[in-house]
Amino acid sequence: MIAIPDCSFNTTENRDPAAELLELSLGPQHPSTHGVFRMNAVLDGETVVRLQPVFGYLHRNHEKIAENVSYLASIPYTDRLDYLCSLTNNWAYALSVEKLTGLDVPERAEYIRIILAELTRLQNHTAFLGFLLGDMGAWGTALMYGFRQREKVLDLFESLTGSRMMSNYMRFGGCRCDFPEGWLEQARTVIDEYPEFLDEMEQLLVSNEILISRTQGVGAISPERAINAGLSGPILRATGVDYDIRKVDRYGIYDRFSFRIPIGDQGDTYDRMMMRLLEMRESLKILKAAIDEIPDGPIVNPKAKLRNLRPPEGEAYGRIESPKGELGFYLISDKQPQPYRFRVRPPSLINLTLLEEMSIGHKIADVMVILGSIDIVLGEVDR
């Protein structure tokens, strides 16, 4: 066999010290920085030697707004954090307020929440695959396939919550309204059709040599570093850490469902992509079981107050496993109708902590793929 030496000049060691470095601003207007995200990259040829993320172009001080409006009025604003997954945002906020007030949630509402959260995970990961491939320059084919499928989930959302993305659905102690007629049957059809789509996606992606060469070994991080840097969600699990808040906190009624958590191998971009693909299959399992088992009953705790909610004095931190990672809400109440402190723990922002470490030594084209594999939404990064 012919031994082929490594001919890439990826390492910073090989850099010619006299070579001039190029500072390149990627964003805030750029075809693939996922919204108004900006990175200041310093390049040696095409190799990244430094990378500084710049935030704030979409900052609207969500937390300040929330501290000035009632608890109820914050729910539509949480939709706009991670606007791909408004239902999980709703849930995280509702969960925190329920912790703050000590409200229970009726069983049926818990089932509805799980169904919607897992559907949200499905559609987020589906869109993620498309975006990632778009970042690799695949001309939107995977994106369109993803959107074709995601649309079905969005149709479900629209017929239940009234809106495709800005759902404003979950309420403290339950949900806003019950399923319309035929919703569960339609959801079952969508879920039954999903594996077919996933198979097709896998045929298109998983063994494509160009995709493999673009993702394997790109942006790898060690599990220790990932934990220390607070990464969460599929990115953390891609490094080989078994940590899923659905399993750890067992919020809602996740302990009633049997599902598995895929765990990565190398912590690189390929693993991050695979985590999403594998997670979708597990979400389908949960969905199937939840739709089969959903009981009848009220969907909102009768003790819950819609207006003029004044939680008792105290504080609470509630967190859920959103599709992007750990989404937490930290609330302090001083018995006023507005929260005294309202804090969002945004997974998208904190997952960017290691962006520079992942990118250094790679090509500029890889930076886009790494950024894509982190799966950020600027509404949440900048809040």
Add this chain to the structure above:
Amino acid sequence: MLTLETIRDRILEAVPDAGVEIISNPGPSGQDSLLVSSGHGLAIALFLRDDPELRFDYCSNVTGVDWLDKTVKEKVIVREDDEDVETQVERVVPGYLEVVYHLYSISKKHGPVVLRLRTADRNEGVELPSLTPVWKSAEFQEREVLDLYGIRFTGHPDPTRLLMWENFEGHPMRKDYCAPDDDEPGDPITARERKEEAS
């Protein structure tokens, strides 16, 4: 998971003269927190992370809280003309800024432990030790706290604003922050708009 009292005792064992106090949470969530003296913040954080039984290796959430100066009315017994007279006295309790860390352990799968660090006051003494060297996840969040609350973190690798621009004045998340009114005559943005309209 150990109780908060045992955690406090273990901290005191490891870091002898640290000031650790349990702040109880009156609400139903029952998430009590540990108030830690800022001088020993770093050592305590390191202990919490590395202690084999605690192993709080995952710092999930970092945030600031602004507690304003409070005026407290108190009944004080004053001796006046050899007579005990009860009078109301207004006393100002100075406010402070607070940083709250929510710690979890991924290896032990327990948590959260809420760590609080308080500044001396709201004006000058707003320095706190940065815990970024212990948990890198605090890096952006501490920058955000710095940006929005104006707490200076010593030992932070990049103590710059995160969300607002560099020349921005003030710290928007503080409770007494007033946003500049765009309609004010002196406001530069309005002035520029007026000028453009006139031309």
Add this chain to the structure above:
Amino acid sequence: MQLEASHINSHATAPPGRLPPAVAIAIAGIVLTGAGALLNLKAPGILLPAAWEALQNPSEAPLLLKGGLLDYLEQGWISSPFFLELASIQITIATLLSLFGILFALTSLVERKVLARIQNRYGPNRVGPCGLFQPIADGIKMLIKEDIVPRGADKTVHLLAPVVMVVPALLVLAILPYGPGLTPVELSVGILFFFALGATTEVAVFMAGWGSNNKYSLLGAMRAIAQMISYELPLILTALAVVMMAGSLSPVAIVEAQGGYSMGFIPDWFALTPWGIAAFILFFIAALAEANRSPFDLPEGESELVAGHLTEYSGFKYATFFLAEYIGLFAICGLAVTLFLGGWHAPLPVLEFIPGYIWFFLKLFALVLAAIWIRGTVPRIRTDHLMYFAWKFMIPAGFVIILAAAAWHYSGAGWLGWIIATPIVLLPYLILARGLSNRYATSGRTYRFSEG
């Protein structure tokens, strides 16, 4: 509630028919031209018989039509033989330009339509029937856009770059044999001419990148230079094998060498030999890279470099680049057809009644469709992988193909040739592929699952 056909209200059965201004202009043009020709009364007497003859003998049609036109010019307008010669050249040029202009317009539409279909969309279907006038609308849009030259740009270079890009792309069209007797310029060193001119494109791309005074453009230009120079080598190496076999650098001779059928129905194209199929695949891959087509469209890799060397171009200059890229693609696909797919020869003896030039363009279009299909499937390759692929895989494979071609030739080009040449191609390929796969691809992974 669900998206069903019954829930779709069809307000109108079809998109309302609108007569775009472009149609009106086209109709007016045709009427005016016809009237002008009729004014010269000699025209019908000469042109109509020529047209009739051309209809009867379609494989000779272009030549007959041109002859008729020249006759007409000779009798009515031009007497000097020098100017007649010039007119003959002009007619050829005009035909080629309009032909490829139409093909460019058509391809830009077909590309969008096919990409859309690949992506489960309709594609342009609003302008004219089936969106046929979309290229015209695009053209008008391009032309009326503001031409922006960045401050600090090298204005001359910035202006010249699209020109330098489009001229060689058009020039190389001259040596392609479109049909028997239908080669505009029968150069004996046509292949050499093609590659020599093709190399000029690199200069143009670098001019665009440098002249724009933009970092993205510069990076794109740097990539383009590296890529095009690297991929020219396998391109030439694979063409070299064909030249060896045909014994000539003349495209016409090469096509003629591929005439005939073995066993009565298998055409003797070079692509149907063990070395030829490998050479054709390599040539096509290298051609994609030369034409900046996906997955080798790194110079304008929009996900990181916005639009690479085209970032600072707008309006007419951008349109020129666009045109040049497509013409370049046609030219190189035309060369692939000439070298490997038998040029104007029909794939089956029974199909020979169809004129050669139609076969040529059909094959050309098939290759363009393949390029579009590839574009719809694969993500973009990375710079270092691109270079690695060129130097560590394509160039060695190119040399191997030359060896295999020689073996094929000396073993009599029959079944013995297959037995000898196949392993010569296949074994090094497997070894090289193994090197590739060790480095990049095919490392599948296993994933663990936690039950929590």
Add this chain to the structure above:
Amino acid sequence: MTQLYQQPRINGSIQPNQEPVTDTDMSLNGTTKYHHETEVSGIADPAPANRLSSGVPDAVPETRLSARPTAGEYGNTPERRPFRLPGSGIVQGMMVTARNWFGSYFDRKRLVTVQYPEQQIRPPENSRSIPFLVYDGDDPDAGLRCVACHTCEKECPPQAISIVGERDENGKPARRPKVFDIDISVCMGCQICAEVCPFDAIKMDHYLDHSSLENFQSLILGKTRLSKSNAYFHTINSTDATAVDARLEADRKKKEAARQKRAAAK
């Protein structure tokens, strides 16, 4: 000292002797702030042996890099095969795209686009755009259900609603809005107003075409533009409209009964 884990992994492998990039070896004049080291004197990371145990629980066997896939665990994961022809994955992908390309001519599932505006999908009943005011009967003024109670105005998160109640000639509130404006450049269609309205007077519309040539005034919708009949409400969301009608009817009957009772008591 640099811990091993702090170094960026390059092409998947940790390069042990490579120092991370620091500010000093960059020839930039400090325009980009850069930090890579997060060490502070006196603080060291725990021993690597200790760290490795974190996160990888003992219960799950360590299979990275060596194990072969267990059969049936996940069918479509690419197996760790010793060798596969490069290009086969791309060909597989091209088959998928070809299936979609040609499938789009035959299969409705592969061509899901709707030709808007000629074809329009009817939005589901719950779908919402911006609010509208419901009136009973034919007269938008007399039949308006809104009593100007200001509940929606207070609860509206972006404060897009402004209401001025009407007063009768005596200056008493007339339980009718004089002004009911919604600024649709502010309204985010969250339907909280419809949710909190005690009189079922404000509901969510399906209407989406709000474009207009005028920049400011047309964005504030007044009472006349917002008022729509109950019949219209039935056409867009008959389930909700029927339920509301039944509820209002029951209320009316109850009130009627109470009034009669009071009259009888007198």
